[in-house]
Amino acid sequence: MLYYLAEFAEYHIVLNLFRWQTFRAAGAVVTAFLVAFYFGPGIIRRLRMLKVGQVVRSEGPQTHLGKAGTPTMGGVLIVMSTVIPTLLWAELNPYTITALVVILWLGALGFLDDYLKVVRKKTEGLIGRYKIVGQVSLGLLVGLSLLFFADRFSEIPATWTQIPFFKSWHVAFHPVAYVLFVIFILTGSSNAVNLTDGLDGLAAGLSAIAATTFGIFAYLLGRVDAADYLNLFYLPGAGELSVFCVALAGGCLGFLWYNAHPAEVFMGDTGSLAIGGVLGAVAILLKAEFLLAIVGGVFVLEALSVATQTIYFRWTKKRTGVGRRIFRMAPLHHHFEQIGWHENKVIVRFWILGTMFALVAFATLKIR
Numbered sequence: 001m002l003y004y005l006a007e008f009a010e011y012h013i014v015l016n017l018f019r020w021q022t023f024r025a026a027g028a029v030v031t032a033f034l035v036a037f038y039f040g041p042g043i044i045r046r047l048r049m050l051k052v053g054q055v056v057r058s059e060g061p062q063t064h065l066g067k068a069g070t071p072t073m074g075g076v077l078i079v080m081s082t083v084i085p086t087l088l089w090a091e092l093n094p095y096t097i098t099a100l101v102v103i104l105w106l107g108a109l110g111f112l113d114d115y116l117k118v119v120r121k122k123t124e125g126l127i128g129r130y131k132i133v134g135q136v137s138l139g140l141l142v143g144l145s146l147l148f149f150a151d152r153f154s155e156i157p158a159t160w161t162q163i164p165f166f167k168s169w170h171v172a173f174h175p176v177a178y179v180l181f182v183i184f185i186l187t188g189s190s191n192a193v194n195l196t197d198g199l200d201g202l203a204a205g206l207s208a209i210a211a212t213t214f215g216i217f218a219y220l221l222g223r224v225d226a227a228d229y230l231n232l233f234y235l236p237g238a239g240e241l242s243v244f245c246v247a248l249a250g251g252c253l254g255f256l257w258y259n260a261h262p263a264e265v266f267m268g269d270t271g272s273l274a275i276g277g278v279l280g281a282v283a284i285l286l287k288a289e290f291l292l293a294i295v296g297g298v299f300v301l302e303a304l305s306v307a308t309q310t311i312y313f314r315w316t317k318k319r320t321g322v323g324r325r326i327f328r329m330a331p332l333h334h335h336f337e338q339i340g341w342h343e344n345k346v347i348v349r350f351w352i353l354g355t356m357f358a359l360v361a362f363a364t365l366k367i368r
Contacts, residue, residue, distance in 0.1 A: 021219060021239050024089040028243045029250035031085040036077050036254020044258060044265045047071035052118045070263055073114045074255060075271020078204075079107040081251030082244070082278075090243035094152045095235075095285050098142065099244045099278055106190055106277035109134040110269035118268075135190055135277070139183030142281060146182070147175055153285070154235045161287045164294060164364040167231035171290075185280045185289050192299040193276030194269060195306055195331045200261035202333060202347050206298055206354040207275045208252040213295045213358040214282050215245030220365075221286055230365050233287050241282055248278065261344055291364065297357035298350055305332035 017023045048071050082103060090096045113126035150158035159178040163169045173181055197203035220226040222239020252275070258264045267275075276299070283292035293300055309330040317323035328338035336346045 021222070021242055025215065025219075025243045025246045028085040028089040028247040031088060032081045032247040032250030033254040035084055036081040036251050037257060039080065040077055040254065040258045040265075043074065043077050044071055047073060047265065052114075070266055072118055072266040072268040073111065073270050074259065074265035075107065075110060075114075075267040075269070075274060077265075078248075078251045078255050078267060078271045079103055079274050081254055082248045085247040085250065086244045089247070091237075091240050093237045093240055094149065095238050096240050096244050098145070098285060099241060099281055102138065102142065102186070102281040103248075103274045103278040105138050106135070107270055107274035110271065110273035113273075114268040114270050132187070135187040135273075136183050138277070139186040140179065142186065142284065143179035143182035146284070147179065153237070154233070156233045156235065156287065160233070161289050162233055162291070164288075164291050164361075165367055170233075181289070182284055185284055185292065186277050188303070189280030189283075189292065189296065189299070190273045190277035192296065192303040193279070194272040196299050196302045196333070197267060197272040198331060199333050199337075199343055199347050200263040201256050201259050202350055203272055203275070204252045204256040204259050204267065205347070205351045206296075207279070208249040208256070209351070209354045209358055210279055210295050210299075211245045211249040211252065211275075213361055214279065214286070214288075215242040215249065216362075217288060217291070218242040218245055218282070218286055221288075232365075235286065238286060241285060245282060248275070261347065291361055294357055294361045294364070297360075298354045302331045302333065305335070306330045 052071055052073050083100060086096060086100060109126070109131065113131060116126055146153065146158045157172065159173040159175055161171050161173070163171060193203055193207065196206065218241035219239050220230060221232055221235045222237065222242070224234050224236075226232075227234035255265075255267065255271070259267065279296060280292060283289050283295075305327055309325060309327055312326050313323040327335040329335055333346050333350065336349075337343060341349075
């Protein structure tokens with residue numbers, strides 16, 4: 001909305017500032033943080049009044065039993081703190097509209113899951129296959145939209161994607177394979193963040209790091225000079241995603257104010273599914289799907305720890321009759337808790353790892 005004030009720059013030169021993505025990105029991140037900071041206490045009080053408390057699994061770490069009853073569904077705050085600044089500061093183009101649809105869609109899906117868990121007292125929440133249907137349907141919608149409306153996004157073929165570290169190489173998917181790839185990225189990223197959301201502030205901090213990283217990449221890919229110099233795809237209009245991404249980062253930081261240990265509120269599936277899915281969507285829109293595995297390296301490790309633990313347990317149980325484990329507990333952050341690390345130590349060290357993965361992602365810009 002504020003972007004269009006630049007059209008009146010002839011009346012006052014100050015209004016010309018609204019043309020610049022860097023200025024609007026700064027405004028978006030500050031606005032997002034302030035929205036979360038201001039509305040956070042009211043939302044937390046409301047959740048407490050509604051007795052929307054976290055249900056702690058008995059098979060999880062025993063140290064987490066004291067967290068039972070802490071308000072959850074706080075992801076509403078993150079979604080709100082991302083959407084409002086984006087509508088205020090970003091130009092609404094195919095990139096930002098797609099990102100907004102994804103975060104609202106998956107936020108609603110996560111909200112339904114949380115609602116069934118904590119309000120309707122259904123332990124499993126939304127049945128797994130229904131959740132997958134919601135994620136796959138969104139992936140199908142995004143994939144087909146990118147195929148059929150490719151000319152509205154860029155001149156780069158929709159089915160092409162960039163390969164980190166290699167300046168002149170790219171992958172060109174068959175259209176059907178591309179849609180399946182989009183579905184896999186959206187579903188996988190949303191579930192990976194969901195699995196990571198197990199410690200106070202862990203997912204929120206890592207998400208802020210990843211969102212900021214993608215915000216910088218979006219800015220570079222949206223500039224013809226930077227894209228040409230760095231041998232990247234030039235994606236006109238993609239720079240507006242930098243405003244969206246830093247708004248997401250600001251929302252996560254604002255939420256972290258109340259989610260830091262000991263947490264006053266949890267994001268629940270409302271936040272984790274929305275954040276994970278929209279990070280995947282941004283990677284898809286920037287044709288940087290493989291870069292997502294680097295930027296979200298900690299999320300990947302968390303998801304792999306669950307997958308390998310499950311597969312190994314079932315395989316050993318089938319062969320020997322007794323299931324064995326690779327980790328003391330999965331996801332990975334619980335393993336380190338079980339070997340004696342304090343929760344805060346796990347969180348901060350995982351944030352450090354997330355920062356290091358982000359730096360590796362930036363290194364791919366010149367090691368090409």
